[in-house]
């Protein structure tokens with residue numbers, strides 16, 4: 426019994442430390458089929474860690490007018506996707522809630538690209554003209570610049 430629990434502990438420690446090493450530089454890739462399919466249809470499926478719970482709830486409750494598009498889904502899909510985003514949101518207790526920096530408890534931005542953290546990370550690094558480059562077109566087009574954005578890796582420029 427004792428031997429078995431020591432082995433279990435050792436495995437748990439290894440898993441935990443590799444997860445923590447990853448959390449340093451990566452956002453957990455979206456691993457839910459429904460989310461990938463429904464929220465990755467028009468743009469990449471953004472990682473839930475990039476907005477607070479309140480934002481995701483607002484987004485999921487307003488899909489019929491989603492940035493000028495109708496992205497409506499049936500009730501079952503909405504509640505499934507909402508739950509996934511809330512569980513993994515920037516303020517869900519996820520270790521590295523960088524995207525909460527500078528946000529008050531009550532704020533619920535609808536865009537990742539309007540969060541203080543995102544704005545700060547890009548203000549220094551991306552010249553104004555680069556946003557209008559024909560291969561980029563929109564700030565929300567993350568994978569134009571972050572080729573491994575889908576895997577949660579934004580450290581590659």
Ligand code: HEC
Pocket residue numbers: 463464465466467468471484488491492494495496506535536537538539563564565566
């Ligand atoms: C019918 C197409 C469509 C679908 C489906 C769709 N979106 Fe969007 N989404 C858009 C458009 C268009 C924009 C605005 C893009 C831009 O500004 O370049 C957008 C923007 C966003 C943004 C803001 C990006 C930023 O600027 O930071 C978030 C967050 C987002 N969508 C989440 C979702 C989620 C969650 C789902 C799944 C429930 C979803 N989207 C499904 C079309 C879609």
Ligand code: HEC
Pocket residue numbers: 450475537538546547550551555556561563564565566567568569570571579580581582
């Ligand atoms: C025009 C190119 C461009 C676009 C589009 C873009 N970024 Fe970036 N981003 C950069 C550059 C350049 C940096 C700074 C260099 C670096 O650290 O990779 C950066 C930095 C970041 C960082 C901090 C990197 C780190 O070390 O943790 C994150 C997170 C990030 N971007 C997320 C996003 C997300 C999410 C989107 C889409 C909503 C996006 N970016 C769109 C160019 C871009």
